[in-house]
Amino acid sequence: MLLIPCPHCGNRPELEFRYAGEAHIARPADPSTTSDQEWAEYLYFRSNPKGLHIERWRHVSGCARFFNCVRDTVSDKILKTYPAGQPKPDLAELVKEAGQ
Amino acid sequence: MSLTLRAKRSGRVDRTKPLSFTFDGKTYRGFEGDTLASALLANGVHLMGRSFKYHRPRGVITAGSDEPNALVSVGSGARHTPNLRAPQVELYDGLVAKSQNAWPSLSFDVGAINNFLSPLFVAGFYYKTFMWPNVAWKKLYEPIIRRAAGLGTASSEPDPDHYSTRFAHCDVLVVGSGPAGLSAALSAARTGARVILCDEQAEFGGSLLSELHATVDGKPAAQWVEEAVAELKALAGTVTLLPRTQAFGYFAQNFLGLVERVTDHLATPDPKLPRDRLWQVRAKEVVIAAGAHERPMVFPDNDRPGIMLADAARTYANRYGVRPGGRAVVATAHDSAYQAALDLKAAGVSIELIADLRKEANGPLPMAARAAGIRVETGMAITGSTGRLRVNAALVSKLGTDGEEAIPCDLILMCGGWTPSVHLFSQSRGKLVFDDARQVFIPGESAQAERSAGACKGSETLAQAFEDGFAAGLDAAAKAGCAQGKATQVKLAGVLDAHGGFLGAVPHPHDAGRVKAFVDYQNDVTAKDIKLATREGMRSIEHVKRYTTTGMATDQGKLSNMNALAIAAEALGKPIPAVGLTTFRQPYTPISFGAMANHSRGDLFDPVRKTATHAWAEAQGAVFEDVGLWKRAWYFPHAGEDMHAAVLRECKTVRDSAGVFDASTLGKIEVVGPDAAEFMNILYTNPWSKLEVGRCRYGLMLNEAGFVMDDGVVGRIAEDRFHVTTTTGGAPRVLNHMEDYLQTEFPNLKVALTSTTEQYSVVAVQGPNARKIIAPLIDGIDISNEAMPHMSVRLGKICGVPTRLFRMSFTGELGFEVNVPADYGQAIWEAIWAEAQKYEACAYGTETMHVLRAEKGYIIVGQETDGTVTPNDLGLDWAIGKAKPDFVGKRSLTRPDLVKADRKQLVGLLTVEPQTVLEEGAQITLIGNPPAGTSALGHVTSSYQSAVLGRSFALAIVSAGRARMGETLYVPMPDGPIAVTVTDPVFYDKEGAKLHV
Amino acid sequence: MRFSFLNLAKQALSAHRHWPEQWRFPEPKAAYDAIIIGAGGHGLGTAYYLAKEHGLRNIAVLEKGWLGGGNTGRNTTIIRSNYLWEESQGLYEHSVKLWENLSSELNYNVMYSPRGVMMLAHTVHDIQVFKRHVHANRLQGIDNEWLTPEEAKEFCPILNISPNMRYPILGAALQRRGGTARHDAVAWGYARAASAMGVDIIQNCEVKGIRRDPSGAVTGVETTKGFIGTKKIGVVAAGHTSVVMGMADVRMPLESYPLQALVSEPIKPIMPCVVMSNTIHAYMSQSDKGELVIGAGTDAYTSYSQTGGLHITTHTLDAICELFPNVRRLRMLRNWGGIVDVTPDRSPILSKTPVKGLYVNCGWGTGGFKATPGSANVFAHTIAKDEPHPINAAFTIDRFKTGRLIDEAAAAAVAH
Secondary structure (H helix, E strand, C coil): CCEEEECCCEEEEHHHCEEEEECCCCCCCCHHHCCHHHHHHHHCCECCCCCEEEEEEECCCCCCCEEEEEEECCCCCEEEEEECCCCCCCHHHHHHHHHC | CCCCCECCCCCCCEEEEEEEEEECCEEEEEEECCEHHHHHHHCCCCEEEECCCCCCEEECCCCCCCCCCCEEEECCHHHCEEEEEHHHCECCCCEEEEECCCCECCCCEHHHHHHHCCCCCCCCHHHHCCCCCCCHHHHHHHHHHHHHCCCECCCCCCCCCCCEEEEEEEEEEEECCCHHHHHHHHHHHCCCCCEEEECCCCCCCHHHHHCCCCEECCEEHHHHHHHHHHHHHHCCCCEEEECCEEEEEEECCCEEEEEEECCCCCCCCCCCCCCEEEEEEEEEEEEECCCEEECCCECECCCCCCEEEHHHHHHHHHCCCECCCCEEEEEECECHHHHHHHHHHHCCCEEEEEEECCCCCCCHHHHHHHHCCCCEEECEEEEEEEECCCEEEEEEEECCCCCCEEEECCEEEEECCEEECCHHHHHCCCCEEEECCCCEEEECCCCCCEEECHHHHCCCCHHHHHHHHHHHHHHHHHHCCCCCCCCCCCCEECCCCCCECCCCECCCCCCCCCCCEEEECCCCEEHHHHHHHHHCCCCCHHHHHHHHCCCCCCCCCCCCHHHHHHHHHHHHCCCHHHHCCCCCCCCCCCEEHHHHHCCCCHHHCCCCECCCCHHHHHHCCCEEEEECCEEEEEECCCCCCCHHHHHHHHHHHHHHCCEEEECCCCEEEEEECCCHHHHHHHHECCCCCCCCCCEEEEEEEECCCCCEEEEEEEEEEECCEEEEEECCCCHHHHHHHHHHHHHHHCCCCCCEEEECCCCEEEEEEECCCHHHHHHHHEECCCCCCCCCCCCEEEEEEECCEEEEEEECCCCCCCEEEEEEEHHHHHHHHHHHHHHHHCCCCEECCHHHHHHHHHHCCCCCCCCCCCCCCCCHHHCCHHHCCCCCCCCCCCHHHHCHHHHCCCCEEEEEEEECCCCCCCCCCCEEECCCCCCCCCCCCEEEEEEEEECCCCEEEEEEEEECHHHHCCCEEEEEECCEEEEEEEECCCCCCCCCHHHHC | CCCCHHHHHHHHHCCCCCCCCCCCCCCCCCECCEEEECCCHHHHHHHHHHHHHHCCCCEEEECCCCCCCCHHHCCCCEECCCCCCHHHHHHHHHHHHHHHCHHHHHCCCCCCECCCEEEEECCHHHHHHHHHHHHHHHHCCCCCEEECHHHHHHHCCCCCCCCCCCCCCCEEEEECCCEECCHHHHHHHHHHHHHHCCCEEECCCCEEEEEECCCCCEEEEEECCEEEECCCEEECCHHHHHHHHHCCCCCECCEEEEEEEEEECCECCCCCCEEEECCCCEEEEECCCCCEEEEEEECCCCCCCCCCCHHHHHHHHHHHHHHCHHHCCCEEEEEEEEEEEECCCCCCEEEECCCCCEEEEECCCCCCHHHHHHHHHHHHHHHHHCCCCHHHCCCCCCHHHHCCCCCCCHHHCCCC
16 A cells, blocks of 8 residues: 655645646647647556556545645655646656655 | 273363264364363374365364364354365364365275375366356356365355444553464563554463473473463453464454454353354554464375374474374484484384484484484485375485385375465565575565564574563563663573475476375376476466465465475476565455354344334334334335335325425524525525525436436524435435535635534424414414425424424325424424324325325436436426526536536426336337347336226336427337327426415 | 377376477577567568468567466456447457467467356446447357346356345356466467468567668668667567667557456365456456466556555455355465556557558557457558458548547446
């Protein structure tokens, strides 16, 4: 069971959260102007990396907020969490910090 | 009962407390403090089991949880428990144990014929035969193999015991309470750290409990243990001591699973106690002090009863006061067996010979053995044994010679060396490294906040174990943020260091292809099986394991893995690390399903949600159905009615007079804020901006893929406030979906969402008399048709209780839904019911609700839809706000496949024979008797007998269905096709006149 | 040497010293006509059918670890074809038909045991869904029948059908031809048969890159054993598909999740069939060795760790103990995890790709084992002919663009 640092509530067990898929996949501002291919990519295509993954979680049994999380999908270690809406962190920088 | 096999010293067994127990029906005596294994050995019983494949007679070979042979069933009836390890079963008075995998008896087992067929039953033999004819595997061979396989039996009765679980947090978790673990716990606890110390055994102390001569700080080892445990106990506020507790799994982020065996050792346990307790521990720091496993020697016929690990025999002698035999031969490649020989000699066992595989053995222990007058031969291999149900001689050979000497004995002690227990470390995903000099895998770089101490780290001496332990405890406490502790040292005396070890098969003069030198005892895997596997191309250790099943028995290879690996490596001509190591998986030792499932059973398996009227409905004889977590009244049968009759009556009553229905389970979400309407415009297909306050609208929700996800009536309570209803099962999903868009895509919108499902009880009153029924109870709302038209909502009071009164209908009749605070739900229901009875109205359940709505062609999400259905498919284009630039799912609706002409569309079906009720889920075809492989045009989604129509009717989704009105199609059934006519899906009151009365 | 009882007996006389290696251990050639990435059951099977049915013998299967070491060797071996949609039915039924004869075909006993797969209905909605399956299957000539709770208990006597259960069993759908097989034997059987036809199976050879020419077509793979040329690459990398496809700059509609399974200690036979409950999330069968083989759904988050959370296992076992209350005293022997690649509609992709010469077979989620022979068979066709077999024509990547999903999971949506 992961221990997830909710950016609003602190460390909480995984049971309190709901996973919500890859982060920073913004809904097109005007979907009607997207091609079928672009729309499919928004809906379905994911980076699914082996390594650092930026993903969304919702602290559904806590503050109920969605937030973003950088997790290594090989070790399941969480490097950083931050509120939804904040920009993507510099992953190289994060790895360097984690190494120290 | 003779006590001749008890040593002079009683060890830790209390000889003043005799216990009686049975094994295979025969009564024996043991003492408090015995295990089943020690007590049986004391009674001269070595034969405790039969092996898996060849049914070879087997004795106990270990004194711990790594036992592969002595597996027994304990208890009877519903408490019958199979596959327990005899050295782990604590004796209690009246214990009933049975052997396994033998018929008709342990000493005469018919299955042993497999032993004679063993030249055929080599590794992987079943892959090579039993293939002809195809059906014979299932019908003939497999049943025979299945009956022969398996170990114990499962009880056929439900387990009457209960189990529990605890979550715990600590600064330092110490796994193992031998010298390293105890010292780690002491040094950590002394800093004030919150410590949990667990050990799989009943007593703390580990190997120290088997020490006869060692002193620690001048005290006998056992006394030092006692004092250490007392010191820890005195710190009860911060230290938790868990004996009989196995740390079985090491998960991500220092989360460990432990199972405590609470009552299995008790003759008459308190029924309030759980049998096992699962501990789920989040530890800041972990000290692994799991010790090491003594390795058997792989030599021909190394499995006869009476052959056991040397240090296990020492434990039986020293700790349990048992002489496991009278005359022993010791075969070793490690000094520690000499200590066993010395201690057994002291216990009265005659040591005939110590055959040491090593060319030289000049450590302090071999020297001491020689000094004690024991015959020691170096460069001598054990090459076989004789005897049937008990060993009667050991065969030994000088290395490099063919001569073999038989030495009569009733006990062979073996020690191939020690394998550090790196299981938990490996589970924590730390990297193992191979120590070439000592030929062991030891912990390398850590992946989590843990450190190993003592033998599991590869430390070989007692002094080192203490040193490791004290240092590990200090380090762990410091890293957990506790105070800096003081370094501790202990003074040891009376211990002699032991070194050595040997991996692989012992050389012998026999034909290696013909003898059986067991590597994995329980699964009957021999050295030649492993060589056969490598010969056949199984070059990865994982392939070797899977092909031979070595390491896959219930001990998971604790004794066998390293020998198997060494034999494979030699056969492949590769260094051991190049052949690899199989993955260490949890659990470390098997743990009961009950402990894992713990409280989650029966009504606690999942929460039960009940509405405020549940008890009332129950009292009325309602039958309930499960919908999500809810219990919903399904129908209300009168005396003598079956479901069919009850539902027909309820339907008729609602259409003729009225019915009362508990709609509380429908999800309710309050959408509030200045941007509420705009938010609703995005989340639902419908337009909301122009919906007047006090009016309602049917809302349709799509997922972003354009498929119908949920629906429900939405009322506008105020300019900035919507009362949204959802399906019963969909409520949490819908709220999550709304929150997702609100928080992440449209955070600029000023809207707040609140689940109000449980705040309101909802009583639906439906039928021509609905208004008359509620009218006397309502305050402050004009509920006339003119003042409160269909699809409107008013705030007011009912019986003095505030209500949101909806005028809406899911039946096609005049209807109201009374929302009141849930606390008043039952009272309001009863008040309404009292009025309803004046009109001979009925209470109705979900089934009637389903029929009535289907007569009107109203869909149910999840019944007419299956996640692949669009609004257009359902004829719900009218619910789409065409002028809206965007809503969730809109873009997807124009994808090529979602606009195809042959999409399946909602239609009605009438059977040509009006009393035939179609089966829901039945397929629809163009012709009556379609050949196999015909594509269906669609399927029946809802099908009922209708009271008001006086016939059956159905809803279906059918390819291009709206263009097929009047067409005859077929529903092919096993007993012939049913002809149906395609109709409009609205069967009752097409113009909707009854809604507006 | 053929595998047969006669040869087994003959070899016993010489202490089994003369069994040859079951497959060769070749070094890679400079180039092949086709390369399969991933030596699991699907990959090895693809090579086998390419060699046997399409005459392509100059092919290699590259495996970064040991053959059969991925999901093939980690799954719970359930075989069935009682799917809802015709596309799925065609694919899985094709597979079941191949299973029925696979041991003879490969001369390797894969222990296909059609002991019946029973899927439990706990709610009215479940009944509707499973009956729909039963009818849909019957139309396609696929066996699947509806059982009452009493009939279900007769088929699996240890099943708890008490009406007082939290979610009582209201009935079951039974596919008698469904069952289990021995997972390792499938990989080994295909490997042995493919190798014998000249297919090079190269283990411990990890693909590090996919090389393409200026037109975009593939020209070969970079591996830990050097560059290997080819014009056709079939990616059959299960949980690692996104990683491998990324080497050709193809983004996939996939996410990789941990899937856990566990076995009990071996016991004498108590479980004659496979029982699955989607509603309370657990399934169980008993292996020939006597272990109860138990699984459930995936963990909640994507991961390549091959481990999962304890809470998933505890929840699986509480469901099992509800269905079979007499197993509560049995013990979990081993719990492990695999990495399953999941598509948005829970159906696989067996398809050409936007890159010339690159083909992909992935997205099997939790149910890939059962499809092994069928999937391999039609994927071989797709690679050999550069066009899909009619059976896999619908399983394209393109369906996510057009919206023509094959959504097996959606049908389980919760009702009113």
